[in-house]
Amino acid sequence: MLELAVFDMAGTTIDEHGAVYAALREAVERTGVSVAPGDLQTWMGTDKREAIDALVRIGGGTVTPELVEEGYAAFRSILQERYRTKAPVALPGVEQALAELRARGIKVALTTGFSDEVAGPLLASLGWSTEEGGNLDAVVTSDEVRRGRPAPYMIHRAMEKTGVIDVTKVLTAGDTVVDVLAGRNAGAGVVIGVLTGELPREAFQDLPYSRVLGSVAEVPELAETRPAGSS
Structure with a gap:
């Protein structure tokens, strides 16, 4: 058993309501890179700092610890706002x-x-x-x-x-x-x-x-x- x-x-x-998907995409795109839907889905479910790091690299961006932390802060802020809008x-x-x-x-x-x-x-x-x-x-x-x-x-x-x-x-x-x-x-x-x-x-x-x-x-x-x- x-x-x-x-x-x-x-x-x-x-x-x-898809808030995590949207927040992760927007947070990464704020760094100046584009995010393909397939790549985004691949990294769903992972640690979000790891996901931001990977998606920025895939998009051709330069990753630094500061950029990852800024991206994570953006992700958290976007997500919280979406949760407030639609719980x-x-x-x-x-x-x-x-x-x-x-x-x-x-x-x-x-x-x-x-x-x-x-x-x-x-x-x-x-x-x-x-x-x-x-x-x-x-x-x-x-x-x-x-x-x-x-x-x-x-x-x-x-x-x-x-x-x-x-x-x-x-x-x-x-x-x-x-x-x-x-x-x-x-x-x-x-x-x-x-x-x-x-x-x-x-x-x-x-x-x-x-x-x-x-x-x-x-x-x-x-x-x-x-x-x-x-x-």
Whole structure:
């Protein structure tokens, strides 16, 4: 049986109306380079400073630590303004799914390419927390690890926080390519791609996933599984 479900935030459990995608694009373009949609999608789900660094380089710009920090500050400002204009909400069925998993004794953690200062207010606006009586067992942000996705570190940190030892009893789910790769790199027993983000089913076709689901709302159906290495 599964012991831990680890979910991405934006696009997987939270509908933020494409704000991250738009904010990242605008922040990078403010440095004077253009951003191709395919490149932008490739870097969705990663640590946002790493994404800005990579996208500026791809666009032919010169990267400095100062430029990355300026770009990240712009990203954060743009994102917060978009959130004020149109507040994020839980994706349909997600809150019920989280509650059902925890009722079955499966711990729930969220991981994100956001920093603490972005993730904290976002979760608070939804009423989600790890406090007593909250609906989460752990949250891991990009501030807590040396490398973001597709590195496995956020998933392993979630295991550490929740006391789960056997990685084959971990399920991961996310809406981007790097979410799936992080799950596989972590050795998770079940790796799910979900279709609530920007990617169509075909985008997951050649990735090392266990299943592709329409939504995290469907995950409780897999709660009794332990199919390490399944395809």
